[in-house]
Amino acid sequence: MENELLFQAYSEILKDIDTKYLDKLIQHGGQRHNDLAGLFLPSVESGYSTAQNKIMIVGRETRAWKVLAPDLDPLPIEEYISKAVSVHRDFLAKRLNKTKYSKGCTFLDFIREVKNEYGREGLIYANLFCFSWKKSHPKHSADFDYIKKLSEKLLKKQIEILKPQYIIFANGTGASEQRIEFFPTKGERNVCLDRCLFTGAGIPDKQLWGFKLNNDIQCYRIQHPSTPSKSARNARKYLIDNLMDLRKMSDEYSKFRQLEEALTEFQENGFQMERDQPKF
Numbered sequence: 108m109e110n111e112l113l114f115q116a117y118s119e120i121l122k123d124i125d126t127k128y129l130d131k132l133i134q135h136g137g138q139r140h141n142d143l144a145g146l147f148l149p150s151v152e153s154g155y156s157t158a159q160n161k162i163m164i165v166g167r168e169t170r171a172w173k174v175l176a177p178d179l180d181p182l183p184i185e186e187y188i189s190k191a192v193s194v195h196r197d198f199l200a201k202r203l204n205k206t207k208y209s210k211g212c213t214f215l216d217f218i219r220e221v222k223n224e225y226g227r228e229g230l231i232y233a234n235l236f237c238f239s240w241k242k243s244h245p246k247h248s249a250d251f252d253y254i255k256k257l258s259e260k261l262l263k264k265q266i267e268i269l270k271p272q273y274i275i276f277a278n279g280t281g282a283s284e285q286r287i288e289f290f291p292t293k294g295e296r297n298v299c300l301d302r303c304l305f306t307g308a309g310i311p312d313k314q315l316w317g318f319k320l321n322n323d324i325q326c327y328r329i330q331h332p333s334t335p336s337k338s339a340r341n342a343r344k345y346l347i348d349n350l351m352d353l354r355k356m357s358d359e360y361s362k363f364r365q366l367e368e369a370l371t372e373f374q375e376n377g378f379q380m381e382r383d384q385p386k387f
Contacts, residue, residue, distance in 0.1 A: 108156055109151050109155050109156060109268060109269055110150050110151060110153075110192070112268045113148075113149070113150065113151075113192070113264075113265065113268055113269075114188060114189070114192065116264045116265075116268060117148055117188045117192075117261070118184070118185055118188060120257070120260050120261060120264065121146075121184055121188065122184060124184065124257075128143060128146070128238070128250070129145070129146060129174070129175070129182075129187055142240055142241045142248070143238050143239075143240055143245075143248065143250075144168075144169055144171055144172040144173070144238055144239040144240075144242070145172040145173050145174030145175065145191060145194070146172075146174060146187070146191050146237055146238065147168070147169055147172055147191070147195065147234050147236075147237045147238070148188060148191040148192050148195055148237070148261070149192075149195055149231060149232060149233050149234075149265055150192045150193075150195050150196045151229075151230075151231055151269060152227060152228050152229075152230070154228035155228055155229055155269070157228070158226060158228035158229025159226065159229065160225040160226055160229045160272065160273075160351075161229040161231070161269065161270070161271045161272045161273070162221060162225060162229060162230055162231065162271060162272065162273045162274075162275065162350075163231040163233055163265075163266065163269065163271040163273070163274045163275070164217070164218055164221060164230070164231065164232060164233065164274075164275045164277055165233045165234060165235055165262070165274060165275065165276045165277060165278060166214050166232075166233070166234045166235070166277055166278055166331075167234060167235050167236060167244065167278035167279065167281060167282045167331070168234050168235065168236040168238065168239035168243070168244060168245060169234065169239050170239060170242040170243070171239065171242050172194070172239065173194070174187065174190055174191045174194050175187070175190065195232070199218075199232050202215045202218070202219070203218070203219060203222055203227055203230075205219070212332050212333060212335075212340070212343070213332065213333055214277065214331065214332050214333065216332065217277060217332035217343065218230065218232060220343075220347055221275070221347060221350075224347055224348075224350075225350065229271075229272075231265070231269055231271060233262060233265055234258075234262075234278075235258060235262065235276075235278050235282050235285060235286060235289070236254060236255075236258045236282070236285075237254070237257055237258045237261050237262075238254050238257075238258070240254075244281060244282065255285060255288070258289075259288075259289045262289065263289070266320075266324070270324075271324060272324070272325065273324070273325050273326070273327070273350060274320060274324055274325075274326040274327075275326070275327050275328075275329065275346070276326060276327070276328045276329070277329050277330075277331060277332055278331060279329075279330045279331035279334065280330070281331070286328075290320065292318075298320060298321050299318040299319075299320060299326070300318060300319045300321075300322050301318060301319045301322070301359075302316060302317070302318045302359075303316065303317040303318070303354060303357035303358065303359045303360065304316050304317075304357060304358045304359070305342075305345065305353075305356065305357055305358065306358055307358045308345065308356065309341070310338075310341065310342050310345055311338055311342075313330075314329065314330060314338050314339055314341070314342035315327060315328070315329050315342040315345065315346060316328055317353065317354060317357065325354060327346055327350075327353065329342055329343060329346060330342070
């Protein structure tokens with residue numbers, strides 16, 4: 108059901124896309140588009156709708172992503188979408204089935220750690236950007252403004268359709284400007300509400316913080332999983348170990364509980380003082 112809705116949404120968003128963006132070596136503006144990866148279009152497992160834990164993990168972009176061989180002519184858009192979705196499904200299935208981990212930690216290692224803890228049926232592998240440029244951040248592409256707009260539409264539609272319970276933004280600081288552009292954190296357009304930190308647990312705010320997206324979906328932001336520092340590793344482990352109860356472990360919740368307990372104590376003591384007043 109969800110994959111059908113995603114396909115319909117992708118078809119609507121991409122119906123007018125220029126084929127120069129779809130794995131075709133076309134001369135355009137003095138640059139060849141073979142530096143642009145294939146289009147990244149997430150899918151979900153067939154058991155997603157009944158999954159107990161629905162968790163979206165948002166990376167930055169793929170290093171490389173081949174949907175079509177470079178010598179093939181572009182497909183009709185709906186055929187291209189089907190192919191791109193299949194590439195995503197097969198890629199993720201293969202990586203989730205791996206048993207050996209890389210030296211250090213990669214983004215896909217992190218996804219597997221989440222899968223091992225919370226199941227695979229409700230896992231969503233998404234990215235902030237739907238294209239990579241020269242196997243990296245697309246900000247140096249001449250078409251970056253277009254890529255941003257398209258990426259934002261696709262990611263927001265994926266969130267709207269899949270309705271994850273949790274979103275982990277694991278794209279680090281390299282794309283923080285664009286993440287904030289997509290999901291503003293301040294002002295009248297702020298959609299990242301009820302910010303929470305975990306400094307009381309020894310986790311620096313630059314390594315992990317949380318918020319409610321549109322006052323609805325619980326989200327957390329961490330550094331990219333490949334970040335090797337001890338504080339980044341600790342934050343990742345803390346997040347995975349405690350994801351379902353993490354908000355109740357935040358500094359803000361602790362302060363709220365302390366205030367609530369103080370208020371209860373005040374009310375009880377105030378009642379006692381009133382009862383002990385002499386009668387005249």
